[in-house]
Structure formats: structure tokens, C-alpha cells
Amino acid sequence: MSAAAENAPGEAKVIPIESAPSWSSPEGPGLADRLAGAVGGALSGQLGPAATRLFGKGWEARATEGLAFLRRRITGDYEVDEFGFDRELTEEVLLSLLRPLAEKYFRIEVQGIENIPAEGGALVVANHSGTLPLDALMTQVVIHDHHPHHRHLRMLAADLVFVLPGVNEVARKAGHTLACNEDAQALLERGEVVGVWPEGFKGIGKPFSERYKLQRFGRGGFVSSALRAKVPIVPCSIVGAEETYPMIGNVKTLARLLGLPYVPITPTFPWLGPLGMLPLPTKWTIRFGEPIATDGYPAEAADDPMLVFDLADEVRETIQHTLYQLLVQRRSVFF
Amino acid sequence: MGCSTVGVVVLVTGVARHLGARFAAEVRRRPGVDRVVGVDVQPPRLPVEEPDGPAAPYTFHQLDLRRPAVSRVIAEHRVDTVVHLSVSATGLGSTNRSAVKESNVIGTMQLLGACQKASGVRRLVVKSTTGVYGSAPRDPAVFSERMQPKDPPGGGFAKDAAEVEGYVRGFARRRPDVAVTVLRFANIVGPGADTPLSEYFALPVLPTVLGYDPRLQFVHEDDAVAVLCRAVDEPEPGTVNIGTFNVAGEGVLLLSQCARRLGRPTVPLLLPAISWMASLARQTRLVDVSPEQLRLLTHGRVVDTARLREVFGYRPAFTTPEAFADLAAAQGPGLLPPERLSAVTDRLAALLGPEAPAAVTAAVPNRPHRPRS
Numbered sequence: 001m002s003a004a005a006e007n008a009p010g011e012a013k014v015i016p017i018e019s020a021p022s023w024s025s026p027e028g029p030g031l032a033d034r035l036a037g038a039v040g041g042a043l044s045g046q047l048g049p050a051a052t053r054l055f056g057k058g059w060e061a062r063a064t065e066g067l068a069f070l071r072r073r074i075t076g077d078y079e080v081d082e083f084g085f086d087r088e089l090t091e092e093v094l095l096s097l098l099r100p101l102a103e104k105y106f107r108i109e110v111q112g113i114e115n116i117p118a119e120g121g122a123l124v125v126a127n128h129s130g131t132l133p134l135d136a137l138m139t140q141v142v143i144h145d146h147h148p149h150h151r152h153l154r155m156l157a158a159d160l161v162f163v164l165p166g167v168n169e170v171a172r173k174a175g176h177t178l179a180c181n182e183d184a185q186a187l188l189e190r191g192e193v194v195g196v197w198p199e200g201f202k203g204i205g206k207p208f209s210e211r212y213k214l215q216r217f218g219r220g221g222f223v224s225s226a227l228r229a230k231v232p233i234v235p236c237s238i239v240g241a242e243e244t245y246p247m248i249g250n251v252k253t254l255a256r257l258l259g260l261p262y263v264p265i266t267p268t269f270p271w272l273g274p275l276g277m278l279p280l281p282t283k284w285t286i287r288f289g290e291p292i293a294t295d296g297y298p299a300e301a302a303d304d305p306m307l308v309f310d311l312a313d314e315v316r317e318t319i320q321h322t323l324y325q326l327l328v329q330r331r332s333v334f335f
Numbered sequence: 336m337g338c339s340t341v342g343v344v345v346l347v348t349g350v351a352r353h354l355g356a357r358f359a360a361e362v363r364r365r366p367g368v369d370r371v372v373g374v375d376v377q378p379p380r381l382p383v384e385e386p387d388g389p390a391a392p393y394t395f396h397q398l399d400l401r402r403p404a405v406s407r408v409i410a411e412h413r414v415d416t417v418v419h420l421s422v423s424a425t426g427l428g429s430t431n432r433s434a435v436k437e438s439n440v441i442g443t444m445q446l447l448g449a450c451q452k453a454s455g456v457r458r459l460v461v462k463s464t465t466g467v468y469g470s471a472p473r474d475p476a477v478f479s480e481r482m483q484p485k486d487p488p489g490g491g492f493a494k495d496a497a498e499v500e501g502y503v504r505g506f507a508r509r510r511p512d513v514a515v516t517v518l519r520f521a522n523i524v525g526p527g528a529d530t531p532l533s534e535y536f537a538l539p540v541l542p543t544v545l546g547y548d549p550r551l552q553f554v555h556e557d558d559a560v561a562v563l564c565r566a567v568d569e570p571e572p573g574t575v576n577i578g579t580f581n582v583a584g585e586g587v588l589l590l591s592q593c594a595r596r597l598g599r600p601t602v603p604l605l606l607p608a609i610s611w612m613a614s615l616a617r618q619t620r621l622v623d624v625s626p627e628q629l630r631l632l633t634h635g636r637v638v639d640t641a642r643l644r645e646v647f648g649y650r651p652a653f654t655t656p657e658a659f660a661d662l663a664a665a666q667g668p669g670l671l672p673p674e675r676l677s678a679v680t681d682r683l684a685a686l687l688g689p690e691a692p693a694a695v696t697a698a699v700p701n702r703p704h705r706p707r708s
Binding site: 060063064067068070071073074075076077078079080081082083084086159162163164165166167168169172173177178180182183186 | 472473474475476477479482544545546547548550586587588589591592593594595596606635637639671673676677680681683684687
């Protein structure tokens with residue numbers, strides 16, 4: 001974790017160059033070469049000590065690492081899996097960008113991380129809230145950072161995510177995929193930790209007055225997937241996300257016009273403009289509960305609707321109870 | 336079955352194209368093959384070279400599959416194995432879309448009709464495409480053979496292929512004694528492959544769709560030929576070569592990654608702008624970028640090849656990145672060759688101090704730089 005945090009200054013320099021399409025001029029290599037010479041010369045000369053003061057000791061090694069990363073990125077020498085998950089980009093860039101939000105801004109307290117298995121598949125089922133899926137992103141960060149094996153959470157996201165340009169690209173690279181049985185099955189069978197938010201838009205877009213009240217869990221397709229793959233279900237309760245964007249209104253007409261599930265009105269949005277997009281700095285707690293084993297059921301259990309509903313209810317009840325527990329223990333929304 | 340007593344006579348359609356010609360040459364060398372008959376609307380561009388070593392005799396018939404003439408050829412040579420490779424995205428000579436569609440669909444119907452009448456036909460192999468799955472944002476990430484696309488291809492070559500597969504399934508029902516194999520190939524690449532996607536990658540600057548980075552899969556033409564040959568032979572013990580199989584190299588490349596490996600800069604454009612450019616390019620016959628190809632370059636497509644490996648019993652020799660490397664090598668360096676870019680970063684690293692080069696290798700212990708031959 002600390003190593004990753006140390007990487008941050010290196011990356012801050014790396015990202016813009018990597019994504020800059022302006023390198024496409026035919027002069028590119030020659031120009032870049034001269035640029036390299038100039039920067040290198042300056043750093044080895046007077047700027048060297050200044051850089052040491054600015055970035056701390058050992059910045060050369062980190063810069064070298066950053067350059068090796070840059071080299072792999074610009075030459076395309078990295079791997080993505082079948083779902084488009086770019087492990088290197090996720091670890092070096094995306095998680096580094098989200099980490100300050102998790103650690104400094106929301107000061108997330110993580111409980112029960114040991115309930116996520118060290119290896120093999122698992123299905124993390126969590127409550128959804130907060131207008132924007134920040135809770136999902138934060139869960140990904142904390143599982144990676146707090147789990148001893150730094151496991152990556154592969155989320156099942158709404159199809160809206162994969163329709164939006166830009167968003168779909170980043171979501172795929174961060175390892176997420178469409179919430180459908182085929183993808184859930186495939187990921188669980190590959191032994192990944194899969195995250196699902198079964199409340200969907202009903203949960204994330206619910207009014208502030210209904211905070212911490214779990215919505216319906218859909219058809220419980222996630223239970224069938226876990227039963228088929230015989231992986232444990234880990235209930236996950238997230239407290240604090242509800243208050244990041246308290247939704248006090250919903251512009252339904254505009255939402256229909258834009259094809260969005262809702263257009264929120266919060267105490268700050270849209271009144272303060274872009275500033276209103278800033279989430280409130282609430283204090284979060286994420287608790288992973290006791291895993292619910294699914295390997296004891298017969299093979300045809302996944303097609304038994306009663307059993308699937310029962311299990312889904314059990315998971316839902318567990319999350320709801322844990323939420324109430326955590327809320328009772330909470331001192332304040334912000335501290 | 337009969338292949339040990341009576342030799343196999345193989346009819347190959349679409350031999351004027353690169354893949355057809357390569358397959359026809361390869362299958363002549365297979366033991367047990369008695370004769371290979373090639374048909375196409377026009378003679379091959381390159382003269383048929385005589386393979387060294389023992390090879391079955393080869394006959395070429397110039398005929399249009401849309402006419403029933405193929406029936407005579409099947410009867411004349413007593414063909415027992417039909418390999419249908421002429422279903423293709425582009426027409427030979429004519430680029431008229433309706434002519435291409437007619438030759439794909441009507442040609443297949445005529446061929447299947449001829450096969451149905453010929454009692455000697457025992458085996459049918461059809462080249463299809465993974466395009467039949469379409470590419471849409473709401474589809475599962477990885478297609479297996481049994482999945483139905485949520486958004487089936489609405490037109491173009493992929494729709495032709497889907498229709499062709501429909502007729503082939505009908506044929507398989509009417510002639511249950513014929514072993515039918517449908518091979519859904521991912522984009523075939525290789526130094527000689529003349530597919531529209533290699534035309535796209537030959538552009539000096541690659542237009543891409545802003546906000547999308549599609550996942551692509553490739554299969555090397557060597558693997559394509561090898562899979563076709565296996566489909567023609569009797570299956571090896573423990574494997575089955577009847578049914579539908581996805582054929583693709585292992586692994587996935589993103590379009591951005593392809594561009595970087597080729598050393599080609601990309602120009603991200605808004606989807607409407609790029610659609611307009613593509614139709615303009617089509618009309619001016621500059622580059623042929625079909626709407627379905629544009630969809631592929633927007634949403635991408637990945638297929639599951641477990642059945643190919645486990646049931647069919649073939650593991651492609653080239654992974655997707657390796658197959659693509661072969662294409663890249665054949666295309667020559669782009670504007671931003673990866674070698675020169677890495678030379679720049681290496682020089683920068685060297686400037687950071689004497690211990691720096693060691694740090695480079697230490698930082699990437701398990702990522703050896705893949706040589707691109």
C-alpha cells in the first residue's frame with residue numbers, strides 16, 4: 001500500500017504523456033528524443049537536488065520504474081484478459097487515483113476482510129447507495145488494499161455502464177463486466193472475486209428518506225450463479241455511502257429524455273454546479289460478513305426457484321441486520 | 336469410415352482467395368486424399384504451385400456457385416467431402432454488396448442442394464465467422480457456441496454468415512448421414528491474409544471511436560488451415576470434429592494495444608463522424624469499412640475457444656498477440672515504431688544514473704520484453 005502511494009508522484013507525470021494523442025505527429029520520435037535529453041540533462045544537473053527535496057529520497061528509482069511502465073504502455077507490451085481487464089493499468093493508475101478518496105476522504109474502516117477467501121472464486125454481495133456507484137469503486141479499492149493477497153474485485157455492472165462511451169472503456173479495463181448470468185458464471189469459474197449489487201438502480205437511486213433500507217434483490221440470479229460455480233457468497237454491508245449524495249429529488253422528465261435511470265437533486269446539486277458533484281466527506285465502514293457456503297447443495301439447486309429465493313433472502317437479511325448494527329455503533333455521519 | 340478403402344475426394348470452394356488456395360494446397364498432401372477439386376468464379380490470382388513431395392492431383396473448375404453447375408462437378412468427381420470457403424465479406428472483382436450477398440447466400444443454397452442430391456457426400460465443412468454473434472454493448476463479454484446474440488447482426492457479411500449457418504443446419508437435419516462442421520473464425524490474420532481488417536491496420540493513422548476500446552481476437556492463417564484440415568480428416572480418438580466451433584487464438588488485444596504494437600498513431604473520433612467517414616471511404620472505394628466492421632471496432636467481440644481445444648482437440652499454435660505480431664511484421668513500421676519509443680524511455684532511464692538500468696530490469700522481473708519477429 002505504501003509502495004503504491006509512493007508511486008503516485010511518478011505516475012502523475014506518466015499519465016498525460018501516455019494518453020496524449022498529440023504524439024501522433026511524424027516528428028514524434030525525434031522530438032521526444034530531444035525532450036528526453038533535455039529532461040535528463042536538467043535532472044542530472046541542478047534540478048537533481050531540488051527533485052530529491054520535492055519527491056523524497058529514492059525518486060530516481062521510482063522514476064525509472066515509471067519509465068519502465070511508460071515503455072510497456074506506449075509499446076503495447078501488456079496483457080488484458082478476455083474481459084478486457086488490464087491488471088497493470090488498474091493497479092498502477094486507476095486504484096492509485098481512487099485510493100486517496102478511500103483512505104483520506106471517506107476514511108474507510110474495513111472489517112472482516114478475512115471472509116474473502118485467499119484464493120478461488122467468491123461472490124461479494126453488497127448494498128447499493130449514493131446516487132453514483134462510489135460504493136462499488138471503494139469496495140474494489142479496499143479489497144485490493146486490505147486483502148493479504150491483493151485480490152481484484154470483478155464487478156457486475158449495469159448495462160448503462162457499457163453503453164456510455166468512455167465509461168465502458170474504463171470499466172472494462174478495471175475488470176468489470178456486464179451483469180448477466182454468462183459473465184458471472186465465467187468469472188466465478190475462473191476463480192475470481194466477483195462483486196454484485198443486486199438492488200441495482202433501485203438501491204443506488206433511492207431517495208434519502210429510505211436510506212439504509214435494502215430494496216428488492218431482483219430475481220436472485222446472483223445466487224444461481226454462485227450455486228452453479230459452488231463458490232461462497234460473502235455479504236458486504238457499506239455504511240456511509242448513503243450520505244455522500246443525499247438524493248432529495250429526482251427530475252424524472254429529464255431522466256427519461258436523457259435515457260438515464262434518474263437525475264438526482266441533492267442539497268448541493270445542481271445548485272452549486274460542478275462543485276455540487278463533490279461527495280460529502282462522510283466516514284465509511286465496509287464490513288464483509290461470514291461467507292455463506294453453497295457447495296453443499298446438489299447440482300440442480302441452481303434451477304430451484306424456492307431455494308434461490310430463500311438464499312437471496314438470507315443474504316439480504318444478513319446485510320440489512322449488519323447495516324442496522326453498524327448504524328447503531330456509528331458515532332456521527334462525518335467522524 | 337470409407338477413407339481407408341476408397342480415397343477421399345475433396346471439393347473446395349473459394350480457391351481463388353488466399354485461404355482457399357492455401358487450404359487446397361495443404362489438403363493435397365494429406366494421406367488418404369485422392370483428389371482435390373477447386374471451384375471459384377475466377378481462376379486464382381497466383382498460379383497453383385505444384386507441392387513438392389507426394390500430392391493428390393488437383394483440378395480447377397471455373398464456375399459460379401449461384402448456378403447449379405456445381406452439381407455436375409460433384410457427380411463427375413464423385414466428391415465425398417465438401418469444404419465451403421467461399422462465404423466471404425468481399426466479392427472477387429465486384430464490391431457490390433448485393434452481388435456479394437447473392438454469391439454468399441444463393442451460392443451456399445445451390446451448393447447444399449447439390450450436396451443433398453449427391454449420395455456420395457459424407458462430410459461438409461463450412462467456414463463461418465464469429466461475426467454471427469454481432470457486437471453490441473449489452474452482450475456477454477465472452478461468447479460460447481451455444482449463446483444466441485442479444486442483438487443479431489442486422490446486415491452485411493455477418494448476416495450472410497448467419498443465414499448460411501441457418502441453411503447448413505437445415506441441410507444437417509435433412510441429411511443426418513453427413514458429418515457437418517461449422518467453423519466460426521475470428522479475424523484471420525497473417526502475412527498473406529487479405530481480409531478487410533488487415534486493410535484497416537495498413538492505414539498510416541488509425542481512426543478509432545472515441546470512448547471505446549474494443550477487445551479483438553485474431554487467428555493466424557496457419558491455424559485456420561490446420562483447423563480446416565482437421566475438420567476434413569476422420570476425428571482423432573477422443574475428439575469430435577462434428578458441430579460448431581469457435582476458432583480464435585488465445586488471449587485478447589485491445590484496439591489501442593494493437594495500434595501501439597503496430598506503431599500507428601490513433602485518431603479518436605466521435606462515432607457519428609467516423610460512421611460518416613467510413614461511408615465516404617466506401618463510396619470512394621478508398622478503404623472498405625463496412626458498418627459491421629465499424630461495430631466490431633466500436634464494441635469488440637471475444638469468443639470462448641474451450642470447445643475447440645477440448646472437444647475438437649486443437650490448440651492454435653499462435654495466440655492472438657502472436658498472430659497479430661505476424662501481421663505487424665508484414666506491415667512494416669508505422670509512424671511511432673515501438674522500438675524507437677522504447678529506445679527513448681531507455682535513454683531517459685539511463686540518464687537517471689548508473690544504477691538506473693538495473694532498476695529497469697528489476698522493476699519488470701516477470702515481464703520479459705516480447706520479441707516481435
